[in-house]
Amino acid sequence: MYGSPLYVYSEKIIRQRARIVKKTFEGINLFPTFACKANNNPNLIRILKDEGFGTDVVTLGEYHASKMAGILDEMIVWNGNGKCINEMSVLSNVRYVNVDSIEELERWKKISTRTGQIPELFLRINPDVDPKTHPHISTGLKKNKFGIPIDMVDTALQKARNSNLKIVGFHVHIGSQITDFEPFAEAISQVVELSKRYDFGKINIGGGWGINYKDKELDLSQYQRTVVPLLRDFEEVVVEIGRYIVGPAGVLILKVEYVKRTHEKVFIVVDGGMNVLVRPAMYGAFHGIQVLNPEKEDKIEVDVVGPLCESGDILAKHLMLEIPKEGSYILIENAGAYGFSMASNYNSTLRPAEVLITEDGEPRLIRKRETFEDLFRTIV
Numbered sequence: 001m002y003g004s005p006l007y008v009y010s011e012k013i014i015r016q017r018a019r020i021v022k023k024t025f026e027g028i029n030l031f032p033t034f035a036c037k038a039n040n041n042p043n044l045i046r047i048l049k050d051e052g053f054g055t056d057v058v059t060l061g062e063y064h065a066s067k068m069a070g071i072l073d074e075m076i077v078w079n080g081n082g083k084c085i086n087e088m089s090v091l092s093n094v095r096y097v098n099v100d101s102i103e104e105l106e107r108w109k110k111i112s113t114r115t116g117q118i119p120e121l122f123l124r125i126n127p128d129v130d131p132k133t134h135p136h137i138s139t140g141l142k143k144n145k146f147g148i149p150i151d152m153v154d155t156a157l158q159k160a161r162n163s164n165l166k167i168v169g170f171h172v173h174i175g176s177q178i179t180d181f182e183p184f185a186e187a188i189s190q191v192v193e194l195s196k197r198y199d200f201g202k203i204n205i206g207g208g209w210g211i212n213y214k215d216k217e218l219d220l221s222q223y224q225r226t227v228v229p230l231l232r233d234f235e236e237v238v239v240e241i242g243r244y245i246v247g248p249a250g251v252l253i254l255k256v257e258y259v260k261r262t263h264e265k266v267f268i269v270v271d272g273g274m275n276v277l278v279r280p281a282m283y284g285a286f287h288g289i290q291v292l293n294p295e296k297e298d299k300i301e302v303d304v305v306g307p308l309c310e311s312g313d314i315l316a317k318h319l320m321l322e323i324p325k326e327g328s329y330i331l332i333e334n335a336g337a338y339g340f341s342m343a344s345n346y347n348s349t350l351r352p353a354e355v356l357i358t359e360d361g362e363p364r365l366i367r368k369r370e371t372f373e374d375l376f377r378t379i380v
């Protein structure tokens with residue numbers, strides 16, 4: 001009915017997980033935001049707005065998605081290490097900005113003297129903590145491009161003195177898909193201590209909660225016992241959670257075009273690959289796969305691959321799977337975060353449609369499949 005490849009999301013799961021986030025911080029004055037880099041569909045962001053969330057945006061595009069969802073500027077936090085002047089003039093009305101560098105602070109200083117418009121600023125701290133996740137999604141090590149090292153904080157605060165900049169606290173986000181609580185505890189306790197030293201009443205602790213793709217996820221009760229008590233004295237705690245909320249709420253449905261057998265291997269060739277879900281190709285990420293219509297019950301080792309002209313166009317390698325019937329469908333699990341939002345038009349393919357299963361169990365189309373007209377709209 002909707003064709004494939006197709007993303008399908010569950011409203012029920014999104015709401016459940018949004019409520020777990022809030023419950024984890026019970027007793028804390030929380031400003032919960034949804035990191036809409038994980039999924040920018042305004043229909044999903046609207047559900048989170050209804051659950052009391054604002055958004056964390058990185059670009060004008062994500063700001064636009066938030067506006068389409070009806071998120072007020074006062075509920076938006078702006079992140080990023082490459083904010084350009086053009087963006088800075090449009091986004092200076094948002095609630096908070098996380099400043100990534102002393103160089104960026106200088107820019108805000110100039111803008112604030114010119115426009116008089118000053119958002120409240122958090123300084124993003126690089127605490128040099130290893131989050132034990134994939135190197136591409138690790139952000140809080142000294143060698144990573146993000147944040148201000150702790151020993152440069154004094155200099156940063158000096159720069160803000162004698163200006164009309166309002167620095168209200170520190171921000172820390174050490175990476176995504178973190179499944180151990182220790183790196184959170186280590187990074188956040190450093191930034192809590194720093195906040196106390198400088199007498200800041202607000203703190204932004206980012207996101208990064210790891211979900212269960214294969215065999216491990218962040219133990220939230222441990223997080224609640226070790227991390228949350230560190231935050232008790234703050235007047236406000238901002239969080240920016242993406243993957244945890246929408247990852248397990250989405251699946252990707254793909255059609256089996258061929259079951260290709262060579263002397264080496266069996267390849268399950270499906271109608272979408274790194275263009276619709278880049279995580280396996282980009283990070284070697286694991287996603288569970290369900291065969292919806294197996295030829296027979298026995299499992300054999302297969303590679304699940306897409307149709308693009310790249311050997312790297314894979315969805316799973318060396319996976320034990322039932323052989324599906326040609327023309328039937330497979331389902332990729334935990335695809336709701338960094339799935340559609342990282343999809344591309346590589347090989348001039350069309351980005352997929354998205355469907356929401358509403359709380360009353362009805363499917364609702366929330367994004368149409370792209371057309372060739374969409375694909376070439378900008379050609380002159």
Ligand SMILES: Cc1ncc(COP(=O)(O)O)c(C=O)c1O
Nearest residue numbers: 035173176207208240241242243
């Ligand atoms: C600054 C910042 N905040 C929040 C997030 C959201 O992370 P996650 O989706 O892992 O919760 C990210 C993503 O890496 C980020 O870079």
